[in-house]
Amino acid sequence: MTTLAADRRNGKGAAPRAGTASEVGALLRGWREERRVSQLELALRADSSARHISFVETGRSKPSEEFVLKLAEHLDVPVRDRNALLLAAGYAPRFPQTPxxxxSMDALRAGLDQLLQGYEPFPALVVDATYDVVAANRGIAALLDGLPGHLLAPPLNAMRLVLHPEGLAPKIRNLREWRGHLLHQMERQIALQRSGALRALYEEVAAYPVADPGEDTAADGQVPHFALPLRIEHEGRVLSFISSISTFNTPMDVTVAELAVETLLPADPATVKYLQNQG
Known part of the structure; x- marks a missing residue:
């Protein structure tokens, strides 16, 4: 765990280092270009001027702490990287990273546990920024039953569990579609987060061999396809789910900002009936 968590736990920031205007300017320019936003557009969003944005990016003007945060907000910079921008400008990090x-996280953990348990018998789990499983309910545990121990050893990783050829992949009837969806999801996150760990995970799971699960013979007319379903074999039947992902609004902690709650909504009456009978 970072020392920042301990320093910020009581509302006190870590000691800032000697940042420079050119250092933070280069970082801000990088984020702006990555987001494909012009200096003029960013200036309009931040109630500033293109001239001032240019001066900040070239190091001719040192931005205030609040202006750094304002630009980061309009550029959708992840909370973790907002701390890096503040440090580069010579300011203390604003956001703690609390284990x-x-x-202090008791209420958060209790709330997540209550949410997961309340969703049973349907599957739900909580993952962090690199898809390590933080918590899961009994619906998820049932789907993972029988997987090899090396995939179930902590830390469990949701992407490995789903896409590994010894994981759930052989049971997924529409594997190629679902795999494409997950990889595209990771690509979007990599573009937003600049995470080396997430990039490494992506390269690992994208390289897994993909067996042909055969044609999915489900009757297309049974349920409307308002979203891509996950169709997975389980105990001699095919269960169908729609995935929904939730995050926290305006997180003030790096740990909380990187949590996501995924719930699997039954996509057909047969799945609902089966899971309710199991519960």
Missing amino acids: LDDP
Whole structure:
């Protein structure tokens, strides 16, 4: 865990280092270009001027702490990287990174547990920024039953569990579609987060061999396809789910900002009936 978590736990920031205007300017320019936003457009969003944005990016003007945060907000910079921008400008990090097992996170953990349990018998789980499973309910545990121990050893990783050839992949009837959806999801996150760890995970799971699961013979007319379903074999039947992902609004902690709750909504009456009978 970072020292930032301890320093910020009582509302006190870590000591800033000697940042420079040119350093933070280069970082801000990189984020602006990555987001494909012009200096004029960013200036209009931030109630500033293109001239001032140019001066900040070239190091001719040092931005205030609040202006750094304002630009980061309009460029959708992840919370973790907002701390990096502040440090580059010579300011203290604003956002702590508190371990989930810290007593200050008791209410968060209790709320997540209540949400997961309340969703049963349908599957739900919580993952972090690199898809490591933070918590899961019994619906998820049932789907993972029988997988090899090396995939179930902590930390469990949701992408490995789904896409590994010894994981759930052989059971997924529409594997190629679902795999394409997951890889595209990771690509979008990599573009937003600049995460080396996420990039490494992507390269690992994208390289897994993909067996042909055969044609999915489900009757297309049974349910409307308002979203791509996950169709997975389980105990001699095919269960169908629609995935929904939720995050926290305006997170003030790096740990919380990187959590996501995924719920699997039954996509047909047969799946609902089966899971309710199991529950």
